Amino acid sequence: MLHDVYKSVGGFGSYGMISMIIFIVFFALLVLYAISIRKKDAEDFSRMPLDDFSKESDEIQDS
Amino acid sequence: MENQTFYYDNKIVRNFAYATLFWGVIGMVVGLLLALQFIWPALSFGIPYTTFGRIRPIHTNAVIFAFVGNGMFTGIYYSLQRLCKARMFSDLLSKINFWGWQFIIVCAALTFAFGITTGKEYAELEWPIDILVAVIWLVFGANMIGTIIKRRTQHIYVAIWFYIATFVTITILHVTNSIEIPVTFFKSYPVYAGVQDALVQWWYGHNAVAFFLTTPFLGLMYYFLPKAANRPIYSYRLSIVHFWALIFLYIWAGPHHLLYSALPNWAQSLGVVFSVMLIAPSWGGMVNGLLTLRGAWDRVREDPVLKFMVVAVTAYGMSTFEGPMMSTKTVNAISHFTDWTVGHAHIGALGWNGFLTFAVLYYLLPKMFQTQLYSKKVANMHFWIATLGIIFYAVPLYWGAITQASMWKEFTAAGFLKYPNFLETVTQLRPMYATRALGGGLYIIGILLGVYNLIMTVKAGTFVPEEAASAPALVKRSASREQGEGIHRWLERRPVQFILFALIAILIGGLIEIVPLYLVKTNIPTIASVKPYTPLELQGRDIYVREGCYTCHSQQVRPFRSETERYGEYAKAGEYIYDHPFQWGSKRNGPDLSREGVVNGRQYKPNSWHYNHMLNPQRLNEQSIMPVYKWLISDDLDISTTAKKIRVMQLFGVPYPEGYDKIANDDLMKQARGIADDLKSQGIQVEPGKEIIAMIAYLQRLGKDVHAAGNPTATISGK
Numbered sequence: 001m002l003h004d005v006y007k008s009v010g011g012f013g014s015y016g017m018i019s020m021i022i023f024i025v026f027f028a029l030l031v032l033y034a035i036s037i038r039k040k041d042a043e044d045f046s047r048m049p050l051d052d053f054s055k056e057s058d059e060i061q062d063s
Numbered sequence: 064m065e066n067q068t069f070y071y072d073n074k075i076v077r078n079f080a081y082a083t084l085f086w087g088v089i090g091m092v093v094g095l096l097l098a099l100q101f102i103w104p105a106l107s108f109g110i111p112y113t114t115f116g117r118i119r120p121i122h123t124n125a126v127i128f129a130f131v132g133n134g135m136f137t138g139i140y141y142s143l144q145r146l147c148k149a150r151m152f153s154d155l156l157s158k159i160n161f162w163g164w165q166f167i168i169v170c171a172a173l174t175f176a177f178g179i180t181t182g183k184e185y186a187e188l189e190w191p192i193d194i195l196v197a198v199i200w201l202v203f204g205a206n207m208i209g210t211i212i213k214r215r216t217q218h219i220y221v222a223i224w225f226y227i228a229t230f231v232t233i234t235i236l237h238v239t240n241s242i243e244i245p246v247t248f249f250k251s252y253p254v255y256a257g258v259q260d261a262l263v264q265w266w267y268g269h270n271a272v273a274f275f276l277t278t279p280f281l282g283l284m285y286y287f288l289p290k291a292a293n294r295p296i297y298s299y300r301l302s303i304v305h306f307w308a309l310i311f312l313y314i315w316a317g318p319h320h321l322l323y324s325a326l327p328n329w330a331q332s333l334g335v336v337f338s339v340m341l342i343a344p345s346w347g348g349m350v351n352g353l354l355t356l357r358g359a360w361d362r363v364r365e366d367p368v369l370k371f372m373v374v375a376v377t378a379y380g381m382s383t384f385e386g387p388m389m390s391t392k393t394v395n396a397i398s399h400f401t402d403w404t405v406g407h408a409h410i411g412a413l414g415w416n417g418f419l420t421f422a423v424l425y426y427l428l429p430k431m432f433q434t435q436l437y438s439k440k441v442a443n444m445h446f447w448i449a450t451l452g453i454i455f456y457a458v459p460l461y462w463g464a465i466t467q468a469s470m471w472k473e474f475t476a477a478g479f480l481k482y483p484n485f486l487e488t489v490t491q492l493r494p495m496y497a498t499r500a501l502g503g504g505l506y507i508i509g510i511l512l513g514v515y516n517l518i519m520t521v522k523a524g525t526f527v528p529e530e531a532a533s534a535p536a537l538v539k540r541s542a543s544r545e546q547g548e549g550i551h552r553w554l555e556r557r558p559v560q561f562i563l564f565a566l567i568a569i570l571i572g573g574l575i576e577i578v579p580l581y582l583v584k585t586n587i588p589t590i591a592s593v594k595p596y597t598p599l600e601l602q603g604r605d606i607y608v609r610e611g612c613y614t615c616h617s618q619q620v621r622p623f624r625s626e627t628e629r630y631g632e633y634a635k636a637g638e639y640i641y642d643h644p645f646q647w648g649s650k651r652n653g654p655d656l657s658r659e660g661v662v663n664g665r666q667y668k669p670n671s672w673h674y675n676h677m678l679n680p681q682r683l684n685e686q687s688i689m690p691v692y693k694w695l696i697s698d699d700l701d702i703s704t705t706a707k708k709i710r711v712m713q714l715f716g717v718p719y720p721e722g723y724d725k726i727a728n729d730d731l732m733k734q735a736r737g738i739a740d741d742l743k744s745q746g747i748q749v750e751p752g753k754e755i756i757a758m759i760a761y762l763q764r765l766g767k768d769v770h771a772a773g774n775p776t777a778t779i780s781g782k
Contacts, residue, residue, distance in 0.1 A: 018575070019315065019333060019336075019337070019572070019575055020336070022571060023311060023312065023337075023340070026307070026311060027304075027308060030303065030304050030307050030308065031304060033303070033549060033550075033551050034300040034301070034303045034304050035300065036549065037299070037300055037303075041552075042298075042299040042300055043295065043299075045218060045220065045221075045299045046289075046295040046296040046297075046298070046299040046302075047289075047295040048146060048216070048218070048220040049142075049145075049146065049220065049222070049285070049286045049287075049289040049290050049295075049296070050289060050290065050293065050295060
């Protein structure tokens with residue numbers, strides 16, 4: 001089926017095929033890595049913007 | 064470990080914030096003037112400096128590089144220091160970045176008004192300013208990378224990855240697209256021609272949107288959205304996939320700006336496929352942003368900062384869905400060259416960039432001035448008026464685009480074009496243009512309210528130029544990977560290696576697309592009848608570029624029956640090989656001109672028509688929205704540059720005979736006298752040395768080589 005899809009895209013040819021393979025391999029590795037991150041690390045990193053050591057000005061804004 | 068005390072530089076953030084507001088108002092007011100010129104063309108005031116072709120680049124550059132650019136620097140200088148827990152690397156570099164950028168903006172505005180332009184969209188700056196841009200951009204990069212290196216945090220947060228990708232990619236794009244050979248201090252020709260120039264330009268143009276208007280703002284979203292919502296980012300894992308997939312894919316998508324053009328089919332198809340795939344990472348980012356607000360939606364009702372952010376992220380989602388759809392050939396056949404593109408661009412610029420910029424300003428200015436926002440009520444008014452403005456801006460343009468595209472393509476039962484006169488399809492859009500201007504006006508009113516609110520906030524507060532902070536020093540770790548440390552975890556603490564990986568990711572797509580076009584000769588089949596421009600035509604072409612004619616007229620007939628019936632033969636790659644720069648355009652406010660000179664062709668007009676049209680378009684047709692160009696009739700053509708221009712063209716391989724530069728002006732005057740004599744026979748007295756003669760010569764050349772497969776009206780000595 002994939003082959004039919006490629007054939008229907010005019011001039012896609014080998015350039016397109018190579019490009020798709022490069023991306024799919026790259027994307028698959030990326031997803032695997034993302035899944036493998038420890039939950040605690042991911043939570044710590046996602047909190048980084050909240051931890052900027054300038055609480056005084058935050059309090060002024062929130063007051 | 065003991066805490067170190069240090070100080071964030073808020074002065075540089077404040078300066079960029081003020082510049083953002085100032086240039087935002089200027090850029091959008093110029094945009095409003097452009098919108099009004101569609102309704103009242105007399106608003107070009109009959110002078111060169113305010114014609115559509117000259118002020119359109121002022122508007123686009125002011126909004127993109129001045130408003131959004133300064134907004135980007137504001138957010139980066141604020142967030143980078145806090146994410147790195149370090150002051151900027153160098154106060155001097157910060158100041159050079161700020162003042163250098165403002166100087167570039169002023170130079171851009173002045174040069175465009177004076178018609179000094181390269182004629183390439185969003186890259187119109189001439190070579191001395193291009194060099195200045197490169198220098199200032201490198202100063203910014205050095206300052207940013209220096210700050211990252213001296214940071215006090217081990218991990219480099221995802222927002223900074225986006226800043227790094229922005230710096231790396233814009234450097235490559237700007238340098239590659241700006242390779243040009245100077246003719247004079249204010250004039251150069253790009254080394255690329257025709258199809259190659261088009262591909263490089265739209266590789267740049269599309270990725271300027273990607274890496275100047277998108278990635279830095281995604282970085283800002285990843286910092287300011289969690290801050291404003293006081294929630295951690297929804298998924299750090301998703302942000303990793305979002306970042307790499309986005310920068311890897313974006314760079315391939317440029318050719319979707321050139322569908323149905325003379326660009327080889329394989330390059331167009333690559334552009335389509337990767338553009339459609341872009342939806343995935345783009346929406347991954349949008350979802351990550353919106354889900355960060357989980358549990359905080361009640362605050363969106365009250366907090367103007369969050370309101371602006373929600374609409375910004377939603378607009379990002381809308382435009383990143385719409386963009387790939389417009390990249391498919393089916394939709395592109397309708398949307399390209401119409402106002403759909405303009406509407407799409409403004410959803411991104413006004414919604415995504417504009418609203419996120421104001422969200423950032425509403426967030427950080429009260430903090431730096433140790434006060435609260437002057438008026439939430441005024442901020443809410445700004446929000447609603449500007450939101451209405453975006454809707455009033457975009458919806459009529461979508462409506463107008465479908466109306467116009469349908470009119471272009473409609474045939475009668477007898478098989479003739481139903482609307483053969485292009486102007487009919489323009490006058491039909493006047494109500495839409497009026498509503499668009501209303502939408503733009505509303506958005507500006509919103510911005511003025513925002514500026515007022517922020518001025519009052521600043522007045523009420525006390526500025527903290529040096530904000531104290533403290534953090535433990537960075538513990539030095541091994542430069543190589545530690546046991547159990549994954550490659551990406553290692554990259555996240557190694558900025559230089561991270562930059563190299565990002566560079567590789569963006570180079571793969573660029574190289575696969577562009578290099579074959581230079582190496583494979585069959586990509587651009589030559590056409591024997593295509594000859595170099597005569598000296599007069601070359602000078603006329605430069606006037607065409609100077610006046611920004613490409614902002615309203617395309618030179619690229621698509622292979623549709625509706626276009627070949629209206630204009631003539633469809634575009635072929637080989638006919639543009641001497642076009643430095645290409646002038647295909649991206650929007651048709653007027654008809655395509657690439658077959659304008661084909662005698663007995665569908666678009667052909669005599670010399671006298673062109674003369675009268677430039678003198679007063681409304682006298683030929685009172686519905687016309689074209690500005691007057693009467694100075695072309697009174698101004699002398701500068702022929703002192705002809706020899707230099709010929710020599711530069713010879714450098715590019717344009718086959719003018721050896722030594723032709725010395726006699727080029729003789730040929731120029733000979734051809735000019737022929738046109739002047741023809742005009743005289745029509746009762747029009749004009750000297751051969753006027754600019755209008757060169758412009759007519761150029762327009763009358765367009766399409767001739769392809770159609771006649773024979774003799775252009777003028778010849779080059781020695782050929």
